[in-house]
Amino acid sequence: MSQQMPQPTTAPTTAGRICLQPGQVVFAGSGPGDPELLTLKALTALQQAEVILFDRLVSPEILALANPEAVLEDVGKEGFGPQVSQHDICDRLTAHANAGKRVLRLKSGDATLFGRLDEELSACDDAGIAYQIVPGITAASAAVAGIGQSLTQRGRNSSVRFLTGHDTQGFADHDWQALARPGEVAAIYMGKKSTRFVQGRLLMHGATLATPVTVVENASRANQRILETTLEHLPTDLAEARFDGPALTFLGLAPRASITTQTEITDLKLELA
Amino acid sequence: MSQQMPQPTTAPTTAGRICLQPGQVVFAGSGPGDPELLTLKALTALQQAEVILFDRLVSPEILALANPEAVLEDVGKEGFGPQVSQHDICDRLTAHANAGKRVLRLKSGDATLFGRLDEELSACDDAGIAYQIVPGITAASAAVAGIGQSLTQRGRNSSVRFLTGHDTQGFADHDWQALARPGEVAAIYMGKKSTRFVQGRLLMHGATLATPVTVVENASRANQRILETTLEHLPTDLAEARFDGPALTFLGLAPRASITTQTEITDLKLELA
Numbered sequence: 001m002s003q004q005m006p007q008p009t010t011a012p013t014t015a016g017r018i019c020l021q022p023g024q025v026v027f028a029g030s031g032p033g034d035p036e037l038l039t040l041k042a043l044t045a046l047q048q049a050e051v052i053l054f055d056r057l058v059s060p061e062i063l064a065l066a067n068p069e070a071v072l073e074d075v076g077k078e079g080f081g082p083q084v085s086q087h088d089i090c091d092r093l094t095a096h097a098n099a100g101k102r103v104l105r106l107k108s109g110d111a112t113l114f115g116r117l118d119e120e121l122s123a124c125d126d127a128g129i130a131y132q133i134v135p136g137i138t139a140a141s142a143a144v145a146g147i148g149q150s151l152t153q154r155g156r157n158s159s160v161r162f163l164t165g166h167d168t169q170g171f172a173d174h175d176w177q178a179l180a181r182p183g184e185v186a187a188i189y190m191g192k193k194s195t196r197f198v199q200g201r202l203l204m205h206g207a208t209l210a211t212p213v214t215v216v217e218n219a220s221r222a223n224q225r226i227l228e229t230t231l232e233h234l235p236t237d238l239a240e241a242r243f244d245g246p247a248l249t250f251l252g253l254a255p256r257a258s259i260t261t262q263t264e265i266t267d268l269k270l271e272l273a
Numbered sequence: 274m275s276q277q278m279p280q281p282t283t284a285p286t287t288a289g290r291i292c293l294q295p296g297q298v299v300f301a302g303s304g305p306g307d308p309e310l311l312t313l314k315a316l317t318a319l320q321q322a323e324v325i326l327f328d329r330l331v332s333p334e335i336l337a338l339a340n341p342e343a344v345l346e347d348v349g350k351e352g353f354g355p356q357v358s359q360h361d362i363c364d365r366l367t368a369h370a371n372a373g374k375r376v377l378r379l380k381s382g383d384a385t386l387f388g389r390l391d392e393e394l395s396a397c398d399d400a401g402i403a404y405q406i407v408p409g410i411t412a413a414s415a416a417v418a419g420i421g422q423s424l425t426q427r428g429r430n431s432s433v434r435f436l437t438g439h440d441t442q443g444f445a446d447h448d449w450q451a452l453a454r455p456g457e458v459a460a461i462y463m464g465k466k467s468t469r470f471v472q473g474r475l476l477m478h479g480a481t482l483a484t485p486v487t488v489v490e491n492a493s494r495a496n497q498r499i500l501e502t503t504l505e506h507l508p509t510d511l512a513e514a515r516f517d518g519p520a521l522t523f524l525g526l527a528p529r530a531s532i533t534t535q536t537e538i539t540d541l542k543l544e545l546a
Binding site: 220 | 281282287288289290291302304306307308309310311312313314316317383384385386387388389390391392394398405406407408409410411414415417418419421422423424425426427431432433434435436437447448451488490493494495497498499500501514516528529530531
């Protein structure tokens with residue numbers, strides 16, 4: 001097949017400004033919470049949509065930017081099991097689009113990472129509903145910026161892994177042997193409940209107790225907190241910290257030393273206009 | 274140490290609107306090229322900065338949004354070797370900040386991925402210059418949205434890897450054995466010149482010839498092109514496609530079937546206002 005059609009396709013891109021039509025759906029990532037981390041495209045979609053289906057972690061400050069006449073539907077799911085079922089979300093999406101509404105499906109972070117996007121796209125495909133996908137800032141990007149580090153670094157790691165602490169079957173299994181190697185950097189999503197499991201697996205595969213681990217709660221938000229610890233102390237330190245917001249766990253990264261001492265940076269922070 | 278200080282720090286966050294002060298630096302990701310994928314924060318920084326040091330891949334449409342009085346300095350580097358040295362970039366950054374300018378360091382994609390951010394942050398730390406980091410949309414997020422897929426999918430992969438095709442030593446080495454496993458998904462940055470190397474390594478470690486591979490050129494831009502191929506045909510197909518823009522290679526992902534047939538999506542595309 002590839003031999004017969006080696007030429008690239010120039011499928012319609014979504015470059016430029018969005019114009020959301022009746023009966024169409026935009027899937028957009030809202031970013032990690034700070035409304036200033038919305039993309040211009042997502043902001044436009046918020047203002048054009050007549051119906052907005054949003055996840056639990058989409059922040060109120062972001063929903064406040066929606067068209068005041070838009071209908072906002074909370075289809076939030078908790079970590080270990082749905083409140084609104086995925087099937088129900090797909091049904092609502094297609095029903096609104098089929099009723100001729102301009103629909104925005106707003107997912108926290110980046111819609112293409114751990115967001116079950118495929119199931120919703122397939123529902124639209126099956127129903128003949130046109131859509132486009134707007135990427136968003138994922139929590140790992142915001143969290144690593146918050147600790148003054150980068151996900152990759154010359155001489156340390158030329159790859160980075162994003163993984164989830166649990167999936168619907170329970171704790172997610174991964175390539176622990178590779179993750180246990182010195183210099184590896186990984187961002188664990190939804191990892192708060194799986195710290196003992198992750199710790200155990202990594203130590204079993206030879207990771208050192210002193211491996212730096214950083215947990216960032218509420219990345220990018222005004223109530224962001226940073227826990228600097230090690231693989232050895234991760235479960236106990238995290239329990240003591242009592243994080244109740246969304247948290248991103250970095251294996252192999254400690255906060256930059258200047259992050260906690262650099263007070264001038266507060267000058268950069270202003271109220272939202 | 275962790276035992277003595279288990280409490281999380283609430284380091285100053287950068288939530289809310291940016292107010293770039295004289296003598297300070299904002300490091301921001303510009304996203305993959307579509308100016309509508311800028312974050313609100315990056316747009317504000319573009320408008321406030323007096324000096325902007327930008328990378329080769331930052332698109333002209335984005336630079337057009339800068340304050341008209343800002344000084345724009347191209348510090349672009351080609352893939353296999355610097356034009357402006359990293360040392361020189363650090364020098365210019367700190368010199369402008371020390372001269373009291375509001376400085377924006379604009380990197381294509383997300384500043385924290387394959388951007389040598391650490392070296393520039395260290396230069397600021399050493400010079401006592403305050404900064405903040407604004408995450409951006411990375412090319413992989415935009416490219417996967419462009420092919421109608423997601424980076425992770427229940428039942429297929431609960432982790433994804435971002436890696437680089439080459440580093441300064443030449444071809445970058447990776448955990449090929451893990452990458453060769455069925456169902457693995459990885460995004461390769463700067464991978465155009467390393468396709469034969471990557472193909473060889475993966476096949477050596479047991480990847481099948483039929484492994485789907487998709488290359489997205491100019492992700493998110495009006496001239497985006499998508500090459501659907503397999504590990505077997507990757508080098509020849511890519512050579513024939515003659516991509517000369519930045520390209521992102523997905524291992525383990527094919528474009529969604531509806532992407533090339535869904536013509537209604539063009540209705541969503543409007544000129545930039």
